[in-house]
Amino acid sequence: MGKSAIRTVGKVSLDKPAAEQSNLHNRWHPDIPFAGTIKNGETVKIECVDWTGGQIGNNDSADDMRNVDLTKIHYLTGPFEVETAEPGDVLLVEIMDVQPFEDQPWGFTGIFDKSNGGGFLDEIYPSAAKAIWDFEGIYCTSRHIPHVKFAGLIHPGILGCAPSQEVLETWNSREGELIAANKLEDRHVAMPPEPQNVHAGSAKDDAKQKVGKEGARTIPGRPEHGGNCDIKNLSRGSKVYLPVHVQGAKFSVGDLHFSQGDGEISFCGAIEMAGVITINFKVIKDGMAQLNLKSPIYIPGPVEPHFGPGRHIYFEGFSVDEHGKQHYMDVAVAYRQTTLRCIEYLRQFGYSDYQSYLLLSCAPIQGHVAGIVDIPNACTTLGLPVDIFDFDIMPEAILSSGGDSIKAGKRDMGSCAFETGVETGTVVEPKDRAKGSKDGEHSFGGGLTYKEHGNMSSGGGGGGGGGGDGAREVKDEHKGTAVANIMGGA
Template identity: 45%
Template sequence: MTALLLWEDHMADGRIDFTKSGVSRFPDRDLGVPRFSCEVGVPLAEQKELGHNRWHPDIPPLFECDPGDEVILESPGYDDYQLQDQDDDEDIHTLDLTRTHPITGPVRVRGAEPGDLLVVEVMDVQPLSGIGYSNVLPGMGGPLKDRFPRGFKTVWDLHGIYATSRQIPGVRIPAISHPGVIGVAPSHELLEQWNRREDPLVADGQAGPRADATATAVLRTLEGEEWQRVAATAARTVPPRENGGNMDIKNLSRGSKIYFPVFVEGALFSCGDLHFAEGDGEITWNAIEMDGSAWLKFGLIKGGSRKYGIRNPAFRPSPVDPNFGDRYLSFVGYSARGDEQRYLDTTMAAVDAVEQGIDYLTRFGYTPEQAYTIISVAPCEMHVGGIVDIPNAAVTLSIPLDIFDQDILPKP
């Protein structure tokens, strides 16, 4: 286990011996919590001891702890520091998506075994550089990518609990910060199953490449033949799977508690792709993406996965959300529009609701690109209204009114 930090690195008085661990801490207060620091602006490949950008059970652990322990993990943003704080949008056209997502870990939790539940409490999530990005990426702009082929770049200034942008004036987004990617390592058997079921999609162009992306794989300290062996079968971090991964759930914010089924000894937990805020669905494929830190506490329920039949992550949502009460404007989408009809298609219904929201916001001075971004990054609520009233599914999109500096409710 290369570069493994143990709790034995604590000195007699409880403080960490940083000459042994190389770990930093908050500069303004002593939390007594180990912190693994990310060097701002430096790609993961140049600080690869910090983490990885693929899933595989043979990636060496970064850190080892006991149930009940806490750790603070810093990480680059999803773009791996390719985006720049400038109005020019050339960087979204040259973005190498095979470098997403740099995640920090793995953390090995002593005593965790297959069949257990790893309990992860999100204590806090904070930005590092204070800059966030939201992009409608050309060719990757979510379900409406054909409507926005040029793409659109937004840079956010993260001040306290609010984000504002010079590209979208008149909007202030409250924080609901959370990890986009958070999960445990798959077993070898589960990894093989992922590859078998996703290979046909890769071949049809419906999923991101795996083999073609091997060159940009970062696997912590693995090098040479071991790196080649692991990189050849490692899974991309883009989709969520049984281990968690890129779930992009905004409710995994401060105070949330996540129950992960354990597939390997030690669980091998990692997280990254931190978000300052996000709407349900992350409809453009981007939240307010940021580099940042995640403060986490680990617990363990022995045999919990088997006992409760939990095969995908389960969670208790954060009790800390922006409080808009009833101050939303909601749009209803259906799996029917004009002459087109699809049987109980919730994706079509969701897109229908989003398009109504976009078209509505353009009546208040926003461009379609700005409106699409707002719906993706603001704490919008999206809910399935119905999937039994054949043939039409119904999905609602609720946009919070208080993020705007103008009243957007319909009036006589």
């Protein structure tokens, strides 16, 4: 007897507002009602809207990136009851396939305006921008970043099971303590519950209000359940072991990506898309105890782009920022410098900084922590696959031209999409950032800064004794709420 057709348990409409669809939600909370039921061992299809719920259009303006409402994100499909799943079990999620919708064969990569979302490099590149990508089978190309073509590694940015009430309270408590300990003028260090634009599936009235008051934002991944981890290798054939905290698991998925680079640096940095994911579910009874599982583990599938040996250029970065300031073992500062070195390199071929920023967010780049023990510098690397370009970007191409960028193949690369009235996008030089920073020169890594208050001691952001001491002093002396813009990857 042949296999039966795969059932679709979660359908979405691209023509209906996401907030009006009862099988979607945008907060984590145990009281969000089930959107459907999946048998233990069953393979099903689940449809997903893009993470913004359709706020971004296929056009040549980034006004939609500038104006995006981030209180609405992320729209996830679910939560689904997985039969027999109980607290203490593990849900084994095997990703069988992920595809864009046939009638929407495109996606987008974006940079949010610094005043509304920002990103990893927003102190340098504060303007909103985007690139539209067209899907051609397994490949993608963009009119906004020409001379580039690569195969997608399609994956979900978010998958996870609902927290229990106890786990939810733990999240809100520890993230609330972080917010209170770090009072910044123009940055969020975490996002507390936000009732505005809460969507709790089919929950009504008091239940919806409770989700709005208590529900955890979907922005960060969290150790107890996974969530928004944005791991590019969770593609076809991958297996993920997820902790279960509530009866029925209450599994949700969304934030589908056609491709993503390690780090998803621009925040809206993957090639975001709507589509359908096919998943097999198995319940492992008492799996959390058997596996000693304190956070998800995964096994990547066999499918990913291969470029061959010697077909990447690797850029190095260290815990010394663009002002020449030394930080202690700060991986975020190091990766920021790694990224800037690659952007500077690509200028020689005609790409604008914004085009390169977008490209490094979504292309299959390899980001690694190369060294984490050699004080005071962490070392990170970024591997750029050279074969995604239709011309030679190897160092020899530049050296053989005597450093002449025209001879080396500098081209007219057009432009990515900017907001109305912006033609090239703002690039803020280090000397100007030092003068204009609202939060002083102290880096939390990745551009996060804080302002000195009284006799507060400075602390590096990336771990180690200096960072910890500074953070403790802030917590003791300065209670308050951060007001601003860095959120988390899409």
